[in-house]
Structures are given as structure tokens and as C-alpha cells.
Amino acid sequence: MARSTRRTFLTGSMAAIGAGFAIGGTKASGRILGANDTINLAVAGLNGRGGAHVGEFSGMEGVRITHLVDPDIRTFDKRVKQVSDRSGNSPKTVQDIRQVLDDPDVHAVSIATPNHWHSLMAVWACQAGKDVYVEKPCSHNIHEGRVAVEAARKYDRIVQHGTQSRSSRSWAELAELSRSGKYGPLLVSRALCYKPRNSIGFKPTGPAPSEVDFSLWLGPAQDHPFHENLVHYNWHWFWDFGNGDIGNQGVHQMDIARWMIPGPTYPTRVVSLGGRFGYEDQGETPNTQITVMDYGDTQLVFEVRGLETGEYRGEKVGNILHFEEGTVAGGKFYPKGSDEAEPLVEVEVERGPGDGHFGNFIAAVRSRKKEDLNAEILEGHVSSALCHLANLSYRVGEPRSFDTVDEALGTDDVARETVGRMCEHLKDDNGLSLDGMQYRLGRNLRFDGDAERFINDPQADELLSRDYRAPFVVPETLA
Structure with a gap:
């Protein structure tokens, strides 16, 4: 596999949001979220499981869905109505997750995209200082799942995997x-x-x-x-x-x-x-x-x-x-x-705190303890x-x-x-x-x-990763 297709692509806005975020806060706020603070969350991927994510988070006290993300704008109206009906607010709609990652007021990203996007989006979100709920499987291949674990560790993020039976x-x-x-x-x-x-x-x-x-x-x-x-x-x-x-x-x-x-x-x-x-x-x-x-x-x-x-x-x-x-x-x-x-x-x-699997994620976002997660990213990987x-x-x-x-x-x-x-x-x-x-x-x-x-x-080893299409590249490793 050519190394040029698996290099880290962190130019432009992605380079600016790479690291340096306060634990539990954002680069802009620089503070830890308290028990009574609202967690602002974006849901990426609005079909299938995305509807469950919207339903779960929009019904939680202290959680506000501020963004809905999907390359298909036909998905927006139904999910905006779903959020509005349950929580009263109308989230912004965008096609590109990078617009959300640039927003310092977003604290967490919930990923329900197709599988081939799961790890890259999780890595980007960690680099942007966001906590992550990522659907199963957390990866499209073994290599990128390991990088997602590395990102959670390097940027000290709370990352929950969507295998609900763990709760x-x-x-x-x-x-x-x-x-x-x-x-x-x-x-x-x-x-x-x-x-x-x-x-x-x-x-x-x-x-x-x-x-x-x-x-x-x-x-x-x-x-x-x-x-x-x-x-x-x-x-x-x-x-x-x-x-x-x-x-x-x-x-x-x-x-x-x-x-x-x-x-x-x-x-x-x-x-x-x-x-x-x-x-x-x-x-x-x-x-x-x-x-x-x-x-x-x-x-x-x-x-x-x-x-x-x-x-x-x-x-x-x-x-x-x-x-x-x-x-x-x-x-x-x-x-x-x-x-x-x-x-x-x-x-x-004993199980971790919070009501259900999504509630367990939010409880861990507040506690800042990855040990509180029932399906921490390493288990998911x-x-x-x-x-x-x-x-x-x-x-x-x-x-x-x-x-x-x-x-x-x-x-x-x-x-x-x-x-x-x-x-x-x-x-x-x-x-x-x-x-x-x-x-x-x-x-x-x-x-x-x-x-x-x-x-x-070696033939099987080749399938441990894939050729990525720039700029959507899961890096070889996190420097």
C-alpha cells in the first residue's frame, strides 16, 4: 500500500483544530462541563441508526442537539422535526462534518454514518476536542480501529462504542x-x-x-x-x-x-x-x-x-x-x-452510570472517566x-x-x-x-x-487497511 495514500491529512481547518482542547470543554470555553451544564451535540448520519441517536439524545435533560449532519439534504427535514418535537430547539443542518468540528460550542459528536466513515470521523472529532459516540462497528478495517483508540487516548476523549448489550x-x-x-x-x-x-x-x-x-x-x-x-x-x-x-x-x-x-x-x-x-x-x-x-x-x-x-x-x-x-x-x-x-x-x-447506553455515554462525558463507559472504544475496536x-x-x-x-x-x-x-x-x-x-x-x-x-x-495483511482517498485519510499513526 502506497504510504502517500495513508499519510495524515491535517491541513487547513483540520490542522487548526488538531489538539489543545481543555478536558470536558472546548478551545474557546476552556472550562470543564459541570453537572448542570448543557452538552451540545451533533448527530452525523441521519438514516437508520441516526434516527435512534436523534431520538435518544433529543429526549435527554441537559443535552441539546445543535447540528444534524448528512451528505444527503433529503434527510434533514424529518430529523429537524424529530428534534424540534422532542426538545423544542431547531438544530442547524450541514452536509460536511468538518463545519461542525470547527465550532467550539459543540462538545460531542454522535456518529451513525456508513461504516467506512466511522473511524475517520471519530479520529477527526477527537482531534477537534469533541467526545464521541460511534456506531458499530467502530471501523471498516482493523488498522483504522486501532487509530481511533490512539486518538481517544492522545486527545483524552470519552469515546463510546454502539454495542448496547454492554449496558x-x-x-x-x-x-x-x-x-x-x-x-x-x-x-x-x-x-x-x-x-x-x-x-x-x-x-x-x-x-x-x-x-x-x-x-x-x-x-x-x-x-x-x-x-x-x-x-x-x-x-x-x-x-x-x-x-x-x-x-x-x-x-x-x-x-x-x-x-x-x-x-x-x-x-x-x-x-x-x-x-x-x-x-x-x-x-x-x-x-x-x-x-x-x-x-x-x-x-x-x-x-x-x-x-x-x-x-x-x-x-x-x-x-x-x-x-x-x-x-x-x-x-x-x-x-x-x-x-x-x-x-x-x-x-x-456493576454497570456504569447513566440511563441506558446513550445515557451512560453522557454520564461519562460529565465525569471525564473512561472507566465509566460500558463499551469504551478499545472494547469496540x-x-x-x-x-x-x-x-x-x-x-x-x-x-x-x-x-x-x-x-x-x-x-x-x-x-x-x-x-x-x-x-x-x-x-x-x-x-x-x-x-x-x-x-x-x-x-x-x-x-x-x-x-x-x-x-x-502478506496477502491477508494487505487487507488490514485500505487505500484512502485524500483528503479523507486515516493516518498511519498519530504523531
Whole structure:
């Protein structure tokens, strides 16, 4: 990757707002926000999750949404009305986040843009002295997620990741229960993302609508022709902008699956397989995917199903824990060899301050303690990185005939059972004949978690970052 495309781009206004802000205040105010001071906040990205951000923050006492940001001005009227109806004020509307970052009266930025903008916008906001709530996944690739963590540390910012389950007491209790060993060692931490996704068809390329600044929408990505499968939601299924469903809905379940595993942060190995089955369309990411990660004594297994499917152990989008002494599913414990559920053992846990996940962010903005956050950016970075690891294995893999799928993941019983159920799902739930069909078998990658690099795999290392389009460049590192 050419270094010229990944250099820090901090000229003009961005250079002026790079650092030197007072903790909890702005360069202009130079003061710490008190418990009764109003937090001025901008929401960037107004479709989808952006509506939830607007709804949450506009209903909070002591928080004022002062700016709404989106390259598509067609999104403005609805969100301005939403803010006005809930809080009585009318926020400013801008297309370019840099106009907001130049404003010393804005204290925080809430990011609900497409994935490829998440890290860069978070880094810019930290450099501008703003605190950040950034949606999941916090990154489009592993490199830029690490830079977002560096920015939070270097500029002493409060940065919350949008994995809301971290603010759930019941999931925190289950994580503590897993660490306690009361059910024996955790053998498999399984995550499911069974969420039907229909074909997106094919949209012709052409000029972008006059209301959309498409170059701004592209941001860090390389130039692409406009088509309506990008703006808005279906960008999730294109590699240059999204990360498939494992990095969309699935990052929530990935975060929980990792949270439940005592010990190491990263796996030592990862392998993924799957494909885009059941239809042909413009999308690139798999709608069916199985990933196995090696955590030593524990396996993390992730299943994505984007076609019609039944439940597995009563779950479609959720997590299942396989302990030595039994299985936890649906908030209940099933002893080994029994179908009779038992209540979970009770444990004590603490969660951070504030009401809900967004309230937890605001509470931490006031306390200036990153330890108060339930999903601090480092946790978000690692869980997002696991989604990227899965996709990296898949992308550097090769097509194989379904005749070979039984041997795809070796002799591991858990992996073979999971792949067998995937094949049954394709055949029985969706009427697909696997004869003559191909799937993609990812490479079995070894990963050095300390260095966040692969071991002896330059091709996979290339996908740890991307070629950025100036001036929307995530730097190599923060000087």
C-alpha cells in the first residue's frame, strides 16, 4: 500500500483544530462541563441508526442537539422535526462534518454514518476536542480501529462504542458467570445472526441526485459510480463501504461472544467459509457464513444466515454458551444430557452510570472517566476487529465444490456439526441443490494479537487497511 495514500491529512481547518482542547470543554470555553451544564451535540448520519441517536439524545435533560449532519439534504427535514418535537430547539443542518468540528460550542459528536466513515470521523472529532459516540462497528478495517483508540487516548476523549448489550445487566451477569467457572470451562461461545436479507437486485449507475454530495458520502473510499444500492442502506453488502451482516447486526453478537470468553483478547487462528446463495444480485458480501476462532480452551463460532431459516436452540439473533456441564440459551441453563431448563446461578455485577447506553455515554462525558463507559472504544475496536478477521479469512479464500464441504474445517466436531446444519439449511429451508454449487473456503489464518498482524501472510495483511482517498485519510499513526 502506497504510504502517500495513508499519510495524515491535517491541513487547513483540520490542522487548526488538531489538539489543545481543555478536558470536558472546548478551545474557546476552556472550562470543564459541570453537572448542570448543557452538552451540545451533533448527530452525523441521519438514516437508520441516526434516527435512534436523534431520538435518544433529543429526549435527554441537559443535552441539546445543535447540528444534524448528512451528505444527503433529503434527510434533514424529518430529523429537524424529530428534534424540534422532542426538545423544542431547531438544530442547524450541514452536509460536511468538518463545519461542525470547527465550532467550539459543540462538545460531542454522535456518529451513525456508513461504516467506512466511522473511524475517520471519530479520529477527526477527537482531534477537534469533541467526545464521541460511534456506531458499530467502530471501523471498516482493523488498522483504522486501532487509530481511533490512539486518538481517544492522545486527545483524552470519552469515546463510546454502539454495542448496547454492554449496558445490559443480564449480559454482564452472564459474562461474570462464565468467568466464575460455576458451569465448568466454556467450550464454545456461539453467536447467531439469522436475519433474512432479500436480494437487492441490480441498480444502474448514473449521476447522483442533486441533493446528495456523493463525493462527501464516499469519503475515505475510492471513487465509485453512484447507484441506488449504495444510498442508503444496501451499502452494507459492498466491501468498500460495509462489512456484511457479521459486521452489521452481527457485531453485537460478536461482542457478546467475545465478552463471554475469559482470558485472551484475540484468537490465535481464524477460518471462515460461506457464500452469497439463493439469488444473484449486486451485493458482494456473503449472506451465509460460518467462522471459527481459536481461543485455546474455547472456540468462538459465528453463524450468519441471510436466507429463510428456523431457530437454533430457540435463537435466531443471539448467543449460546456451551459449557462443560451444560448449555446456556435464552437466559436459561440446560444441564448436559437434559432438555429441562434451570434458572441461571445468580451473580453480582456493576454497570456504569447513566440511563441506558446513550445515557451512560453522557454520564461519562460529565465525569471525564473512561472507566465509566460500558463499551469504551478499545472494547469496540477489538470486537469490530473480530468481524474483520472473519471477513479477511473469507476474502483471501478460494471457491470450492460443496462436494468437499464435509472436510472444509477438518475433524473438529463442533465445526463439522455447524457446517452440516448450514448445508441442511440451504437444502431444506431454501430448496437449494448443492450439486454443482460452490462455496468460498477461507484461509486458515494465524493472528498475532499483540501486533494486530497475521503471521506469514502478506496477502491477508494487505487487507488490514485500505487505500484512502485524500483528503479523507486515516493516518498511519498519530504523531
